[in-house]
Amino acid sequence: MRTSVTLLGFILRIAVAVATMLKAVILIGGPQKGTRFRPLSFEVPKPLFPVAGVPMIQHHIEACAQVPGMQEILLIGFYQPDEPLTRFLEAAQQEFNLPIRYLQEFVPLGTGGGLYHFRDQILAGGPEAFFVLNADVCSDFPLSAMLDAYRHQPHPFLLLGTTANRTQSLNYGCIVENPQTHEVLHYVEKPSTFVSDVINCGIYLFSPEALKPLRDVFQRNQQDGQLCLPLGEDSSGLWPGAGTIRLEQDVFSALAGQGQIYVHLTDGIWSQIKSAGSALYASRLYLGQYQLTHPERLAKHAPGGPRIRGNVYIHPTAKVAPSAVLGPNVSIGEGVTVGEGVRLRESIVLHGAMLQEHTCVLHTIVGWGSTVGRWARVEGTPNDPNPNDPRAHMDSESLFKDGKLLPAITILGCRVRIPAEVLILNSIVLPHKELSRSFTNQIIL
Numbered sequence: 001m002r003t004s005v006t007l008l009g010f011i012l013r014i015a016v017a018v019a020t021m022l023k024a025v026i027l028i029g030g031p032q033k034g035t036r037f038r039p040l041s042f043e044v045p046k047p048l049f050p051v052a053g054v055p056m057i058q059h060h061i062e063a064c065a066q067v068p069g070m071q072e073i074l075l076i077g078f079y080q081p082d083e084p085l086t087r088f089l090e091a092a093q094q095e096f097n098l099p100i101r102y103l104q105e106f107v108p109l110g111t112g113g114g115l116y117h118f119r120d121q122i123l124a125g126g127p128e129a130f131f132v133l134n135a136d137v138c139s140d141f142p143l144s145a146m147l148d149a150y151r152h153q154p155h156p157f158l159l160l161g162t163t164a165n166r167t168q169s170l171n172y173g174c175i176v177e178n179p180q181t182h183e184v185l186h187y188v189e190k191p192s193t194f195v196s197d198v199i200n201c202g203i204y205l206f207s208p209e210a211l212k213p214l215r216d217v218f219q220r221n222q223q224d225g226q227l228c229l230p231l232g233e234d235s236s237g238l239w240p241g242a243g244t245i246r247l248e249q250d251v252f253s254a255l256a257g258q259g260q261i262y263v264h265l266t267d268g269i270w271s272q273i274k275s276a277g278s279a280l281y282a283s284r285l286y287l288g289q290y291q292l293t294h295p296e297r298l299a300k301h302a303p304g305g306p307r308i309r310g311n312v313y314i315h316p317t318a319k320v321a322p323s324a325v326l327g328p329n330v331s332i333g334e335g336v337t338v339g340e341g342v343r344l345r346e347s348i349v350l351h352g353a354m355l356q357e358h359t360c361v362l363h364t365i366v367g368w369g370s371t372v373g374r375w376a377r378v379e380g381t382p383n384d385p386n387p388n389d390p391r392a393h394m395d396s397e398s399l400f401k402d403g404k405l406l407p408a409i410t411i412l413g414c415r416v417r418i419p420a421e422v423l424i425l426n427s428i429v430l431p432h433k434e435l436s437r438s439f440t441n442q443i444i445l
């Protein structure tokens with residue numbers, strides 16, 4: 001009798017676990033993407049670029065791992081599975097005690113193609129639903145709130161939405177919702193004129209049903225492709241272009257207003273990470289979040305230690321001189337050396353860099369293994385969202401306007417050497433450059 005009760009309990013537990021099983025997919029893109037992120041993306045795939053001290057997608061993984069019932073996280077992209085990616089995956093699996101796998105697209109399949117291509121892997125084990133997250137967004141990821149909304153009213157597609165001002169909304173997917181039901185009535189990807197101030201955050205919760213419309217798009221693409229094949233060509237095989245599916249245009253725009261797509265609005269932190277400037281801004285947002293989520297990651301002022309102002313992350317292996325003044329919004333990577341009297345504000349200093357005595361580094365990303373000589377000043381121009389507009393987001397436009405370099409943060413690529421006592425202002429220095437003088441407003445090739 002006792003054995004059968006225990007067995008029943010065990011079966012019930014498994015049944016509950018299966019019923020609440022969830023997965024997550026992170027769309028990490030590939031090497032042709034992230035061009036606005038150069039020269040930083042030369043060294044490390046953009047999804048692994050450190051933001052607030054940890055790789056960009058670790059923030060996504062941490063958020064997913066906290067959702068009860070999360071069974072597996074899949075990264076889909078078209079990067080070669082190189083050493084940094086493999087090492088990251090191994091470390092993340094151990095840290096979060098979850099299977100985290102990389103599925104490689106052999107050609108870019110767009111934002112929806114990989115989901116359809118790897119549908120069997122996504123649906124293996126029968127998840128109740130799966131999250132889909134763009135890798136290049138920074139957010140507080142309100143995944144549990146999205147799950148509650150989904151469970152209250154399950155629909156194939158639930159999109160996270162936030163507000164943007166009229167001008168900036170044109171850079172995103174724009175959503176027209178029914179304010180009572182939150183159904184998406186109309187969806188336009190990056191419209192040329194104003195459609196709505198509710199924008200798509202690139203964070204979704206899909207039911208298994210969501211894969212059916214993707215299959216329809218795939219089949220339609222294939223028929224259209226076969227019609228376009230030259231006469232006499234063997235059209236019995238698959239048309240290679242059929243696999244490319246644009247989630248936004250092919251699915252959201254096509255299905256809006258048919259009771260399948262809903263939006264969950266958030267007023268939490270959210271920003272895209274397209275350019276180096278937006279990585280710095282995202283780093284600031286995440287450092288602010290750490291007050292609540294990871295206070296242990298924030299440096300505290302300790303007797304005999306450097307002066308800390310505001311939110312600062314210092315990797316435990318970094319050596320920071322006690323007379324340095326750091327912050328606000330500074331993130332210092334592994335093995336970095338910060339000399340006496342250094343002033344560092346609104347900056348990211350990457351693995352192995354060295355800031356010699358009395359350098360001043362403001363609004364800058366210092367690349368891996370770079371050296372800034374004594375008394376040098378390296379400074380960029382902040383390009384923050386308008387603080388007087390609560391709906392403003394970071395502009396990630398091109399670096400140039402009318403042939404001129406726009407003022408932006410300064411970026412030193414990897415292993416750059418800046419001599420002592422020079423000024424580097426508003427410039428981008430490509431990797432391995434050894435400078436011999438001051439530069440302002442230049443890209444140094």
Ligand SMILES: Nc1nc2c(ncn2[C@@H]2O[C@H](COP(=O)(O)OP(=O)(O)O[C@H]3O[C@H](CO)[C@@H](O)[C@H](O)[C@@H]3O)[C@@H](O)[C@H]2O)c(=O)[nH]1
Pocket residue numbers: 027028029030033076077078105107108109110111114133134135136137171172173174189190199200201202248272
């Ligand atoms: N696996 C894979 N991922 C891809 C591919 N193409 C893009 N991605 C990934 O998909 C995400 C979206 O990339 P983009 O295609 O560059 O779109 P976007 O300009 O960022 O706009 C999207 O995100 C906005 C929010 O940040 C949305 O507002 C917008 O509607 C759209 O979904 C990124 O994480 C990118 O790495 C692909 O072929 N394969």
